[in-house]
Every structure is written in structure tokens, then in C-alpha cells.
Amino acid sequence: MAAWVQAGYQEYTKRLPVELKIELVETPLAQRRKGEAPDRAIQLEGKALLKALTKNDHVVALAVDGKAWNTEQLAQNLRDWQNDGNNISFLIGGPDGLDTACLARANQQWSLSAMTLPHPLVRIMLAEQLYRAWSINAGHPYHR
Numbered sequence: 267m268a269a270w271v272q273a274g275y276q277e278y279t280k281r282l283p284v285e286l287k288i289e290l291v292e293t294p295l296a297q298r299r300k301g302e303a304p305d306r307a308i309q310l311e312g313k314a315l316l317k318a319l320t321k322n323d324h325v326v327a328l329a330v331d332g333k334a335w336n337t338e339q340l341a342q343n344l345r346d347w348q349n350d351g352n353n354i355s356f357l358i359g360g361p362d363g364l365d366t367a368c369l370a371r372a373n374q375q376w377s378l379s380a381m382t383l384p385h386p387l388v389r390i391m392l393a394e395q396l397y398r399a400w401s402i403n404a405g406h407p408y409h410r
Contacts, residue, residue: 312365
């Protein structure tokens with residue numbers, strides 16, 4: 267990832283408390299072949315994502331067709347997830363989206379936007395929104 271992506275992502279993750287530690291697990295993109303439909307690549311990427319999960323993970327798939335949450339709804343979800351005590355895994359698909367197996371495994375599907383967003387930007391937006399949700403729950407003044 268470009269330096270600005272790393273800097274943006276790290277800016278928000280370093281602000282989070284230890285009980286809300288984020289671990290980034292990157293899986294490689296599958297090779298796209300000229301003239302070939304993206305189905306094979308999506309499926310290979312999906313297998314790699316699913317392999318990175320544990321059976322007890324609460325999985326949130328980031329998908330355009332997912333449910334749109336406002337910040338307060340995300341804060342409530344974050345409270346619920348923390349109370350459940352399981353790891354939360356957010357799945358961000360490759361350039362062609364998530365495999366149907368990933369969507370089926372997801373406990374929730376969340377849409378950050380109806381627009382298609384660049385994946386590096388999604389990484390930063392996700393970290394910032396988690397920090398913002400935490401700040402609401404903690405009574406921190408960041409969210410105004």
C-alpha cells in the first residue's frame with residue numbers, strides 16, 4: 267500500500283485503546299487473466315479470506331449491497347460486539363468484490379457507501395469509523 271494509506275490507517279489505529287486493537291491481515295489478490303471473467307479470481311480471494319478466519323469470529327462483510335449504518339448505529343454495533351467478546355473480522359473484497367462464500371459466512375453485511383470505493387481508502391475509512399464509534403461509546407469529544 268502507498269505511504270499515505272499506511273499513514274492514514276495507522277493514525278486511527280494508534281488512537282484506539284488496547285481493548286480495541288486492530289490486527290490487519292492482508293491476503294494476496296488473485297491474478298486476473300486477460301479476457302477471463304473475474305469469477306475465478308474472486309473465488310480464490312474468497313478462499314484466502316475464509317482461511318484467515320476462525321470459527322468463532324463475528325464476520326462483517328463490507329459490501330455495496332450491505333446495510334448502511336449511521337455513526338450511532340455503528341457505535342451500538344461496536345458495543346454489542348465488545349459485549350459478545352468474540353473477535354470481529356471485517357472482510358474487504360478485491361477489485362471485483364467478495365465471493366458469495368464470504369457473504370454467506372458473514373454475520374452482517376455493511377455498506378460504507380452506495381458508491382464503489384477504492385480499497386486503500388476503505389481501509390482508512392474503516393479504521394476512522396471504528397475510532398469514531400469508540401469515541402462515542404467512551405464519551406470522547408472526537409465525535410461532534
